[in-house]
Every structure is written in structure tokens, then in C-alpha cells.
Amino acid sequence: MxxxxxxxxxxxxxxxxxxxxxxxxxxxxxxxxxxxxxxxxxxxxxxxxxxxxxxxxxxxxxxxxxxxxxxxxxxxxxxxxxxxxxxxxxxxxxxxxxxxxxxxxxxxxxxxxxxxxxxxxxxxxxxxxxxxxxxxxxxxxxxxxxxxxxxxxxxxxxxxxxxxxxxxxxxxxxxxxxxxxxxxxxxxxxxxxxxxxxxxxxxxxxxxxxxxxxxxxxxxxxxxxxFGVNSQKDLAIATGRAFENKNKALMDKGVVILNPATTFIEELVEVGAGTVIYPGVHLKGKTAIGCFCVLEPNAFIHSSGIENSVQIKMGSYIERSLVKEKAIIGPYAHLRPESHIGKGAKVGNFVETKKAVLGEGVKASHLSYLGDVSIGANTNIGCGVVTCNYTLKKTKEKTTIGSNVFVGSNTQLIAPVNLEDNSCTAAGSVINKDVPKNALAVARAKQINKENFKKK
Known part of the structure; x- marks a missing residue:
């Protein structure tokens, strides 16, 4: 015929x-x-x-x-x-x-x-x-x-x-x-x-x-x-079958899904061979996961690109973002839209990013907010660092951090501000002026010790 x-x-x-x-x-x-x-x-x-x-x-x-x-x-x-x-x-x-x-x-x-x-x-x-x-x-x-x-x-x-x-x-x-x-x-x-x-x-x-x-x-x-959908019950059954079919197709291509019954991967998602997916993972939209990644329990990824050998730790939420190869995300990290995480970078527990570009090898290990920011390679972001990007005019200002910068714990960066390559900020500083290359910025009140102080 x-x-x-x-x-x-x-x-x-x-x-x-x-x-x-x-x-x-x-x-x-x-x-x-x-x-x-x-x-x-x-x-x-x-x-x-x-x-x-x-x-x-x-x-x-x-x-x-x-x-x-x-x-x-x-x-x-x-x-x-x-x-x-x-x-x-x-x-x-x-x-x-x-x-x-x-x-x-x-x-x-x-x-x-x-x-x-x-x-x-x-x-x-x-x-x-x-x-x-x-x-x-x-x-x-x-x-x-x-x-x-x-x-x-x-x-x-x-x-x-x-x-x-x-x-x-x-x-x-x-x-x-x-x-x-x-x-x-x-x-x-x-x-x-x-x-x-x-x-x-x-x-x-x-x-x-x-x-x-x-x-x-x-x-x-x-x-x-x-199978036709005529009720919400039918819709739930159809959705369950679609997830089951998708999981089977991915496993046939070499994806490791530890518990397909509790793994929810939408139709347009792509996953590379050798990737391991733990229970409770949700992959939505036009998400593309590379090869040999590990997606730990309850990771939620929407319309994002995850390159090869990335580890997404437990409870992390990623939306409309890009994570380059060998990066580590989480546990409990939140990558909001337009976050670009560089090769081998780390975004640790309770770190939130938004419109953030983190270069290769950047480490933000815990408890930070990084919004409207560009960070150069191999920079270390200490615990509790906040980019203060929101103004009284209800606009967002940008923070620029160079390469090999050390941002001390609990530093507040008042945007717009620029930290040049190899600069440092002391812990607890409130930085509202640019920091030159190779400089240490200290912006905190002088410590005063009152001797023989007793509580009333």
C-alpha cells in the first residue's frame, strides 16, 4: 500500500x-x-x-x-x-x-x-x-x-x-x-x-x-x-495513566525511577539516561534534565534546564531557571525565575535566588537571599547574606559581585552596589558603597563593652 x-x-x-x-x-x-x-x-x-x-x-x-x-x-x-x-x-x-x-x-x-x-x-x-x-x-x-x-x-x-x-x-x-x-x-x-x-x-x-x-x-x-474524560474523577484517572505511561517510557530509555507510583513527570519533560529520580519528585512544563543527575525526594522543577551530573537535594523548588553541570542545589533551596547557576556551583539549604547569575564554582551554602544579582566565578557567599534590591520607588536595583569575592556572613548589600574581584566584606556589614578590587569593606557599628554591667 x-x-x-x-x-x-x-x-x-x-x-x-x-x-x-x-x-x-x-x-x-x-x-x-x-x-x-x-x-x-x-x-x-x-x-x-x-x-x-x-x-x-x-x-x-x-x-x-x-x-x-x-x-x-x-x-x-x-x-x-x-x-x-x-x-x-x-x-x-x-x-x-x-x-x-x-x-x-x-x-x-x-x-x-x-x-x-x-x-x-x-x-x-x-x-x-x-x-x-x-x-x-x-x-x-x-x-x-x-x-x-x-x-x-x-x-x-x-x-x-x-x-x-x-x-x-x-x-x-x-x-x-x-x-x-x-x-x-x-x-x-x-x-x-x-x-x-x-x-x-x-x-x-x-x-x-x-x-x-x-x-x-x-x-x-x-x-x-x-477512555474519555467526563468528570474530575475521570481526569484524575487519565492523569495517573499519563504519568504511568511517561515513567515507563523514560525507564525504557535508562532513567532510574525508584518509585514510579509517586513520581510525577509531565508529557513535555525530557530526562537523560542514568539520572536517578527519588519518590515525590514533580517535573513540569518544558523541563529538560541531563544525564547522571540525582533528584532527591520532593524536588519540584518547572520549565527549567538541568545539565548533566547535577544534584538536586531534597525539597528544592526550581522554576524557569538553568542549572549548569555538576552543580548542587539544596536541600530546600528555592530558585525563582531567571536564575542561572554555574558549573559546579552550590546553592545550599534555605537559599533563595531570583534573576540571579551565579558563575562557575560559586558557593552560597545556606540562609541567603540573592535577587537581581550577578556573581563571578569562585565567589563565596556567607550565611545570612541578603541583596537588598527593593527600593521605596517599588523598583528593583542590581547587585554586581566579581570573581573570587568573599562576602562575610550576615552582610546586607544595598543595591545598586558593586563588589569588585577579590574583594571582601566583614561579617555583619551593611554595604551601600562600591568595594574596590582587593579591598576589605567593614561597615558595622564599633563594639562597646560596658564593664560590670548587671541586668536590672
Missing amino acids: SKVDYSKVTVIILAAGKGTRMKSNLPKVLHPVAGLPILYRTLNQVKSLGVTDIRVVLGYGQKLVEPLVNNFRAKVCIQKEQKGTADAVKSANLSTAQKTVIILNGDHPFIKAQELSALMKKHIQEESEFSVITSIVDQPGDRGRMIYFENKPKAIVEAKDASAETLKIKEVNTGMYITQLAILEKFLPKLSLHAGSKEWYFTEILSLVVEANHKVAFLKSSEDLA
Whole structure:
């Protein structure tokens, strides 16, 4: 079979539902699963096939969902009223669609490009006019049941309309279809309005296609593919599965995850082989972890770069920052956005950085605040050092510290101020003037000892 030209395929994603059971003002398809909105996941998989004609049917929360759709250069189609899935398909401007149409549910987070490709292959090889992916699940719940006749799909029966006997069936509809435009044009007008819900069900089209002796095909796939998110409980289950899948994929590439059940790594995160991840670690956003790192328990890293052989000690929080190779962070360090920690540097316990550039070999071992600061190589920051960067004008001023500087414990640096290379500050000093190269700055009150002093 020749390669499928997906530029000649229309994909319709049904994402107009309100998601009443979610009990949320956020449209259901925007709820994140392991860091990515459900609809993003589907659009990303479809786009990877090379599809150019993607149509997303929106309704509830249209204005909130549109930016995501536009980012994928997909078309927005509007279902004006909630009249069911068949009406949603009609809302996708079928008059301009390609001859082959893929239809997907927008609330299924585990749709995969390879599954769609496999169904397309079967659709073409068997000269099918309507094809569907099914799954066998342990708990079918409210999913539509597959009915067969002579080993071919005959109908899809929605759970709320099914008999007790039909509800025992464990093979369910995944909501992933490939059909021909001609089939949609022929049978959509023939669907009946459901008496109870006052909706048109797209699933009923299968029985009409079979009755008219058109060719149908089916492909059985994994249970995940059938999983749709309709409640916060479903969202939690989906998120758990996504974390589990991500952890398995990383372990297959040589990452050591000591307890996958308590390790939470989002979809876009990258981790190098040989890195050891302890329980309770959270890796979020576009975080990239190098090789041979150690992430101790309860480290939280968001949208940051961690180079090779870095040690992140227990309880450290890192956000939108860069940590160069062989650095040591923590325990209980806080790297706020735009912190750049140099090669072999140390940011110890209860040290907070913000918009801070620490050069190679810098050591800030404990109990310091380093904000809006640039620190040269091999400088030592003593315990209790504070860069006083906030002014009465509610602006932030910068502190510049050179290389090989010794900043004594409990030094307060009143920005803007500059400590040149090889300078020192005495412990307890309040520095508000520049310190020249090779100088020692002492800025503290003279000690007075009162002899024979007694407490009253």
C-alpha cells in the first residue's frame, strides 16, 4: 500500500460539549492531563500525521478554546446548540470537506497517531466505507457497546439505551472513525432525533451503513484509547495513566525511577539516561534534565534546564531557571525565575535566588537571599547574606559581585552596589558603597563593652 496523503483527508474533532459533570467553568477539553490540555494532545497527534484540514467543532467556552485551535492552524466550526454528536459533525462545514473524513472525540486524551494510521491502512486495504476503532475494557461503564453480526460491526448501542444483556458486553466504541464524505452526506440526514435527550447520535450511523450493505471495518486497540474524560474523577484517572505511561517510557530509555507510583513527570519533560529520580519528585512544563543527575525526594522543577551530573537535594523548588553541570542545589533551596547557576556551583539549604547569575564554582551554602544579582566565578557567599534590591520607588536595583569575592556572613548589600574581584566584606556589614578590587569593606557599628554591667 502506498503512503497515505493526509493532506487529502479532513479531520473533525468534536469539542463542543460543556462537560457538566466536570463541575468546572473551564471547558472540558482544556483540562490538563499531565501538563497538556486534552484537546492539545489530540491536535498534536493529528498534526503529526501531516493533516492540513483539521476542523474543531466548538460550542461551550468557544472563546477560551479558540486560541489553542488557532495555534495548530486548525479551523474553528461552531455548533450553535447542544444537539448531539451527529449535529456536531454537520456543523463542520461538510460541503468543503475532503473525500475521506476522520472523526474524533475531543475529550479522549490518549488518541495516538499510530492508531489512526493503522485504522487508515485497514480502511483502505478492506475498501471500507466506514471504519471504527474498538477496545475491550474491564469496566465499560457509560461507553457505547459494539454489536456484531457475522464478525462484522452491526451497531453501536449507547449505554443509556442498552438492555441489561447488552450492558454485559465489554467491547466498546472509542469514538474514532474513518469514513467517506459520501457516506456522511447520505446517512446524516436519515438519523432520528433521540426521544429522551432530543439529540442526534452519530453512533447510530453505523447501523444505517450496515443495513445499506456498505463495507465496514474495525480495529481493536488498547483500553486507554476508549477512555474519555467526563468528570474530575475521570481526569484524575487519565492523569495517573499519563504519568504511568511517561515513567515507563523514560525507564525504557535508562532513567532510574525508584518509585514510579509517586513520581510525577509531565508529557513535555525530557530526562537523560542514568539520572536517578527519588519518590515525590514533580517535573513540569518544558523541563529538560541531563544525564547522571540525582533528584532527591520532593524536588519540584518547572520549565527549567538541568545539565548533566547535577544534584538536586531534597525539597528544592526550581522554576524557569538553568542549572549548569555538576552543580548542587539544596536541600530546600528555592530558585525563582531567571536564575542561572554555574558549573559546579552550590546553592545550599534555605537559599533563595531570583534573576540571579551565579558563575562557575560559586558557593552560597545556606540562609541567603540573592535577587537581581550577578556573581563571578569562585565567589563565596556567607550565611545570612541578603541583596537588598527593593527600593521605596517599588523598583528593583542590581547587585554586581566579581570573581573570587568573599562576602562575610550576615552582610546586607544595598543595591545598586558593586563588589569588585577579590574583594571582601566583614561579617555583619551593611554595604551601600562600591568595594574596590582587593579591598576589605567593614561597615558595622564599633563594639562597646560596658564593664560590670548587671541586668536590672
